[in-house]
Amino acid sequence: MPVFRSVVLGALLLGNSAFAALPATLYKSPSCGCCEAYVSYLRQNGFAVSAVNRDDMPRIKQQLGVSPGMGSCHTVKIGAYVIEGHVPVAAIRQLLARKPALVGIAVPGMPAESPGMGVERPGTLAVYQMTADQRTGVLFGRF
Template structure:
């Protein structure tokens, strides 16, 4: 969905302020996720395809004001990437593997979300042959503090 030039852009849906329920790893129903992304970003579309191939039902929302979207959803600049998702009240920033999102949702931790800062080669949507640069998936809080949730390409 993309707003025509000169029209008002809908506000970013706020996150819930209540505890989130875990989503079991073996959940058979698709997991709904809203993804905000630039309409011109090819790697964002590839990441959405990765999610859909792994049991997510994605609503893609094209925005030209991604900095504003990230600010509204509490993504601090040092954790940012090119797209931002919202699933079960959590923020998902960047090229996070679907398996890590599922594991995080099964835990339902007291955190703001997950992030893969930047655009690491070999992460979902950033594939380049067999090359996988090492990267961390970070669990982060609304104040920007974070911890390593999982590591890839090590």
């Protein structure tokens, strides 16, 4: 199985940046600096991000089903899920691996210790669930 082994080895060597680059569409207002920082963060972590500038972010969030009170600056679509705000990739990976029946996950507002905002403190940032019935304050986990 030399071919198989070399493919596996290649995947290990290249890491997740070259392998399984997940497409992500990120909506943001044109003037949002921390949104750009978050785009870079996602790209560094292996997501193939296309950034879309919009002047009607409230409408985008409503269309995508972002729960009221869960909003942040940018909104990302990855597969069927909506990722709202400065969500750590560990939370996104857990969401994609477990595939729960959620609209998506959110870090409301713009917390200082979140990716694209400042220095993270792993295990401390509250990430919330977004559900079809728009419940708020239901924790997805701390990352």
